[in-house]
Amino acid sequence: MKNAQLMTLGDVTVYSPGVLIQDVKGIDDPEITVPVEFIEFRLDPLAVSAPHSHPSTEIWRITSGRGQVVTDDGELAVKAGDLVFLRPNQTHHLRNSGSEVLSAFSISWKQTQ
Numbered sequence: 858m859k860n861a862q863l864m865t866l867g868d869v870t871v872y873s874p875g876v877l878i879q880d881v882k883g884i885d886d887p888e889i890t891v892p893v894e895f896i897e898f899r900l901d902p903l904a905v906s907a908p909h910s911h912p913s914t915e916i917w918r919i920t921s922g923r924g925q926v927v928t929d930d931g932e933l934a935v936k937a938g939d940l941v942f943l944r945p946n947q948t949h950h951l952r953n954s955g956s957e958v959l960s961a962f963s964i965s966w967k968q969t970q
Contacts, residue, residue, distance in 0.1 A: 897962055
């Protein structure tokens with residue numbers, strides 16, 4: 858079948874403490890990749906991630922905890938179950954304001970040549 862195939866997650870890369878990145882690859886043909894990354898991250902209670910930006914759009918699904926997404930134009934309160942859209946090239950970070958681990962699953966688009 859050429860128009861649909863099963864995919865798998867590649868090797869885990871530790872980006873920073875609590876941040877894991879995986880590429881998406883074809884199961885039958887590992888040379889087939891897609892221009893997205895799956896990123897899972899966890900912040901301990903009261904922890905703050907480092908401010909950063911990147912050239913791609915990113916979507917986060919908050920899977921546990923609560924906190925604030927901080928951007929140049931303000932703060933957005935988030936909790937488990939929320940989806941967050943982040944525009945490219947905008948500085949952002951996440952602050953855990955709760956008493957439990959704040960975790961999220963992210964999809965970001967890679968630059969294509």
